[in-house]
Structures are given as C-alpha cells and as structure tokens.
Amino acid sequence: MQRFANPGRFLRLARAVYPWTAGLAVLCLAAGLWFAFVASPPDYQMGETVRIMYVHVPAAWMALFVYTNLAVAAAVLLVWKHPLAELAGRAMAPVGACFTALCLITGSLWGQPMWGTFWVWDARLTSVLVLFFLYLGYIALSNAFDDPTRGGKAAAILALVGVVNVPIIKFSVDWWNTLHQPASLTRLDAPAIHASMLVPLLLMAFGFTFYFVAVTLIRIRTEILARRLRALQFSQGASEVAAASPRQVSA
C-alpha cells in the first residue's frame, strides 16, 4: 500500500485506472437508468415516486461512504503524516459534499409527495444536514491557511471528530422515532425489497461508486500538480531573490 502512496507512482497508476473507472461508471449508470425508468415497476404504495429511490438511496450511501474514506485519510495523515492522504482528503471532500447535497435535495423532492412536506427536523434528516455542514467545514478549514499543510491537518482533526455522526445517521431511524423509513436493504435478515427494484438500486450504487473513484482520481492528480507548481514557484522565487541580492548589495 505504501508503494502506491508515492505521488509519482500514484500519478502513473491514476492515469491507467481512470479510463476503466470512468467507463464502468457510465456503463453502470446507463444500465441503472434503463432499469430505473423502463424495467422496474411502480411501487404498490408509493407509485411512480419510488423511482426517486434509485438516485436518493445511492447518494445517501455515497455521502456516508465518502465521509468514512475522508476520516480514514485524516487518520493516515495525522498518524503517519503522509502527504498523499492530505491530498486525497482535499480531493474527496467536494465529491462527498455533492453526494450529501444530492441526498438532501432528492429526499426533499421525495418527501413532498409522500409525507406532504419538503423537510422535517427529524433525526435522520437533521443528522444528514449536519454531515453536509461537516463537509463544508472540512473544505473551508483546509483552505483557510496560507500553508496548505497546516490547513490539511486542521481539517483532518475536524473530519475525525465528525466521524461520530456516521453511526448516528445509520442508526437514527432505530434510536429515535422518525418520519424516515428504516433500513430495507442493509438489514441482517433478507432485504425487504423486490429483485426488480434491487437491481437498479445496486446498479446506480455501483455507478456512483465508480464515479466517485474516477472524479477523486482526477482531483488528486490536480492536487499533486498544484503542489508541484507551488514548490516550483517557491524555488523560482527563492532563486530570483538569491540572484537579486548580490546586485542589490553592490548597488
């Protein structure tokens, strides 16, 4: 694992892996959309609105999955001080924030026809909103310092503190009385969902996962190049100062 944490080696690996993850994302999402709109039936209670589930539920899973990855990267940065972990965290946070925003927006659009309201301050919805603010806080904090390394460390501490919200979101529907329905797929017994609905749900979830990997690879590459550029500008600036200094002294 340490071998691939070298930025140069990572760049080569990322360039090779990216087309595959991007292709798989497009394939899974195209198949998922076909199943979601054409091959899956309407729900006997929710009717056609059940189709919102195929984008809302995978977005919610990704919001939690990305945050867990962010917390792992934060732990690696703080314990082993590996610079690539900081860049990975910076790259992942906006992607996670987008998935969380999608989860909240599509949830509201599903809530209005089903519950009669866009929003209620129940445990599940509120804890997901807190997750969205944690992502925004991470992004703001990581960019709040002149020295990006200090910003990365401060944001990593926030990410680790905020990871306590992940089990709260997961179990909020069991611990509190909420309007939100309980888990129907990630139950210990058989999933309470028919195969005709499970297939598009899983295809969309795989599509979102490959999308996350593809976009994160692009963003980590961007972060590595930005650091190289910064180092180059710093060394150029230092050499210009060094070259200018003797002239200034002689003048």
Next chain:
Amino acid sequence: MSGEHSLFIWLSYGVAAIVLVGLWLASQRALKGREAELERAEAALPRTRR
C-alpha cells in the same frame, strides 16, 4: 413518464445529472488548467536558471 408526481421525479434526476456532470467537468477543467500552468512554469525554468 407522466403522472401527478412526475415533476418531482424528473427534478430529482435533473438535479443529480447537473450536479454529477458539473462536478466531473469542473474537475477535468481544473486538471487541464493545472497541467498547462505547470507546463508553462517548467518551460520557464531553464531561462531563470541560466
């Protein structure tokens, strides 16, 4: 698909498409921008060292 709630369904997928495609394009654009910037900085490097 038509029905009394079709607006909510299309809005959900529309927002998802805009967010996901927008983020992908913005990330690609940022990468291309950084690559071009780095190329320019590296091209300028020998001149400053001379």
